Amino acid sequence: MSETGSEEVDPRTRMDALKSFLKLESAGGIILMFTAALAMIVANSPLSGLYDNLIDLPLAVQIGSLEINKPLLLWINDGLMAIFFLLVGLELKREVLAGELSDLRQVVLPALGAVGGMVVPAAIYVFFNREDPVAIQGWAIPAATDIAFALGILALVGSRVPLTLKVFLVSIAIFDDLGAIIIIALFYTSELSMTALMVALACIPVLFFLNRRRVTTITPYILIGVVMWVAVLKSGVHATLAGVVVALFIPFRGRTDEDPSPLKTLEHDLHGPVAFAILPIFAFANSGIPLLGMKGEDLLHPVPLGIAAGLFLGKQIGIVGFCLLGLKMGIARMPTGMNLRSLHGASVLCGVGFTMSLFIGSLAFENMGMDRIFDERLGIVLGSIVSGVVGYFLVRGSVSKSGESQN
Numbered sequence: 085m086s087e088t089g090s091e092e093v094d095p096r097t098r099m100d101a102l103k104s105f106l107k108l109e110s111a112g113g114i115i116l117m118f119t120a121a122l123a124m125i126v127a128n129s130p131l132s133g134l135y136d137n138l139i140d141l142p143l144a145v146q147i148g149s150l151e152i153n154k155p156l157l158l159w160i161n162d163g164l165m166a167i168f169f170l171l172v173g174l175e176l177k178r179e180v181l182a183g184e185l186s187d188l189r190q191v192v193l194p195a196l197g198a199v200g201g202m203v204v205p206a207a208i209y210v211f212f213n214r215e216d217p218v219a220i221q222g223w224a225i226p227a228a229t230d231i232a233f234a235l236g237i238l239a240l241v242g243s244r245v246p247l248t249l250k251v252f253l254v255s256i257a258i259f260d261d262l263g264a265i266i267i268i269a270l271f272y273t274s275e276l277s278m279t280a281l282m283v284a285l286a287c288i289p290v291l292f293f294l295n296r297r298r299v300t301t302i303t304p305y306i307l308i309g310v311v312m313w314v315a316v317l318k319s320g321v322h323a324t325l326a327g328v329v330v331a332l333f334i335p336f337r338g339r340t341d342e343d344p345s346p347l348k349t350l351e352h353d354l355h356g357p358v359a360f361a362i363l364p365i366f367a368f369a370n371s372g373i374p375l376l377g378m379k380g381e382d383l384l385h386p387v388p389l390g391i392a393a394g395l396f397l398g399k400q401i402g403i404v405g406f407c408l409l410g411l412k413m414g415i416a417r418m419p420t421g422m423n424l425r426s427l428h429g430a431s432v433l434c435g436v437g438f439t440m441s442l443f444i445g446s447l448a449f450e451n452m453g454m455d456r457i458f459d460e461r462l463g464i465v466l467g468s469i470v471s472g473v474v475g476y477f478l479v480r481g482s483v484s485k486s487g488e489s490q491n
Contacts, residue, residue: 111236111239111359111360112232112236112358112359112360112363112364113230113232113233113234113235113236113237113239114236114239115236115359115360115364116230116232116233116236116363116364116367116438116439117233117236118364119364119365119367119368119371120367120368120371120438120465122368123135123367123368123369123370123371123372124371124372124373124375124465126372127371127372127373127374127375128374128375128376132372132374135372136372138156139155139156139157139369139372140155140156140157141155141156142154142155142156143155143156143159150314152314152317156369157369157370160365160366160369160370161366161369161370161443161446162317162322162323162324163313163323164362164365164366165324165362165366165443166313166323166324166326166327167327167354167357167358167362168324168327168358168362168363168366169265169324169325169327169328169331170309170327170328170330170331170354171327171331171351171354171355171358172261172265172327172328172331173327173328173329173330173331173332174331174334174347174350174351174354175258175261175351176258176261176262176328176331177331177332177334177336177347178336178347178348178351179255179258181336182336189417190251190255190419191255192410192415192416192417193252193407193410193411193416193417193418193419194252194255194256194258194259195255195259196406196407196409196410196416197252197256197259197402197403197404197406197407197431197434198255198256198259198260198263198403199259199263199402199406200401200402200403200404200405200406200407201227201229201256201260201398201399201402201403201406201431201434202227202260202263202402203227203402204394204398204399204401204402204405205226205227205394205395205398205399205402206223206224206226206227206394206398207398208226208390208393208394208397208398209222209223209225209226209390209391209393209394209398210223210390211390212386212387212389212390212393213386213387213390216386219386219387219390221448221449222387222390222391222444222445222448222449222460224264224267224271224272224444224448225391225394225437225441225444225445225448225460225463225464226390226391226392226393226394226395226398226399226437226441226463226467227260227263227264227267227394227437227444228260228264228437228439228440228441228443228444229256229257229260229399229434229435229436229437229440230436230437230438230439230440230441230468231253231254231257231260231261232359232363232439233436233438233439233468233472234253234257234433234434234436234472234475235250235253235254237433237436237472237475237476238250238253238433238479240476241476241479241480241483242483244483245479245483246421246422246426246483247421248419248420248421248422249419249421249422249426249430249479251419252419252422252427252430253430253433253434256403256430256434257434260434260440261440264440264444265325265328267444268322268324268325268444268447269321269322269325272322272444272447272448273320273321273322276319276320276321277318277319277320280315280316280317280318280319280320281315281316281319281320281321283311283315283319284312284315284316284319284321284326287308287309287311287312287315287329288329290308291305291308291329291330291333292333294308294333295333295334295335298335298339299335300335300338300339300343300346301346302334302346302349302350305330305333305334306330308330309326309327309330312326312329312330313326313327322447324443334346334347334350335347336348363439366439366442366443367438367439367442370442370443370446370461371442371461371465373461373462373465378462382462383462383466387460387463388460388462388463388466389463390463391441391445391460391463391464391467392463392464392466392467392470393467394467395435395436395437395441395463395464395467395468395470395471396432396435396467396470396471396474398435399431399432399434399435399437399471400428400431400432400434400435402431403427403430403431403434404424404427404428404431407427407431423482425478425481425482426479426482426483428478428482429475429478429479429481429482430475430479432471432474432475432478433471433472433475433476433479434471434475435467435468435470435471435472435475436468436471436472436475437464437467437468437471438464438465438468441464441468442461442464445460445461445464448460
């Protein structure tokens with residue numbers, strides 16, 4: 085990350101920042117629900133033709149011989165989502181240096197849960213699609229968790245939800261995002277253009293130089309980041325990873341102790357646009373599933389069935405199972421205010437894989453045609469809805485039980 089160690093942070097400051105983050109993510113999750121539902125309505129209304137034409141609208145940018153020509157949907161998925169991944173990278177770096185993940189005692193349980201929550205859903209999907217060499221490419225789709233959606237559902241339970249449960253859910257999602265980044269880099273990369281890849285790699289020492297020289301102005305990092313994004317886009321590696329790389333070189337500290345943190349400032353500035361604009365736009369563009377004419381066998385196709393089962397069953401089996409194993413072995417501890425009931429409820433909420441699952445699905449099946457994409461989105465929506473509804477009632481029940489036991 086080019087910067088190591090952590091600074092002393094007032095626990096009250098960390099707690100205030102965490103509460104602000106949770107409020108923002110919860111509100112963003114509720115907006116995500118609305119935009120996803122709106123896309124479904126539009127895609128199954130007389131406006132469906134307009135919707136399809138909008139997301140397929142060709143847009144081109146050309147400078148000399150360099151041309152980027154993509155439909156609007158891919159500008160959203162490759163361009164706007166790079167900003168989302170920039171924010172994810174900033175959050176990862178902050179959490180490791182001075183956040184919840186800087187204390188190893190608080191890391192073990194959510195880390196184990198995240199690993200189980202990725203491995204078991206992927207295994208379930210592979211079981212359903214093991215004989216289809218094309219469908220097997222979507223193995224990572226149910227491994228993802230949508231933290232904004234999950235926190236939005238958690239917010240509906242009310243203020244009785246213990247903060248430790250929210251922190252546990254956020255920590256799992258952070259590890260989950262890290263896993264998704266690694267998966268995208270290793271398994272969803274097309275044929276490489278070595279020239280473009282060399283240009284992208286050449287940007288890294290420039291970013292390192294800026295960081296080591298304590299350049300705290302964000303503009304140079306963003307300009308180099310744009311060059312890197314174009315190069316990565318042309319290289320065959322997915323362009324959104326450029327956002328993560330740039331984030332790791334944004335300075336955590338200012339030039340003096342009194343100066344604000346450039347990383348925290350940029351993170352704060354990006355949270356609103358990402359939560360209330362970029363992710364809703366992504367959800368609207370990717371959630372328009374045409375349901376008219378859908379048959380019963382469409383629901384039983386191995387792709388949507390494997391995704392839905394992976395999200396709903398795989399997440400809770402993997403998270404609870406790996407967490408119990410850690411607790412039994414004595415290498416992890418249950419956070420204060422949580423119990424097995426609330427742990428189970430949180431694990432089911434992690435089955436809401438909406439945004440990241442849609443994104444990985446678009447990478448897995450982007451060259452397959454609409455039928456395959458339709459299967460993928462159907463499984464994500466079904467698995468996420470069931471996980472969200474069941475998770476809501478489980479968490480609400482665990483909160484009610486704990487409240488009764490205290491009275």
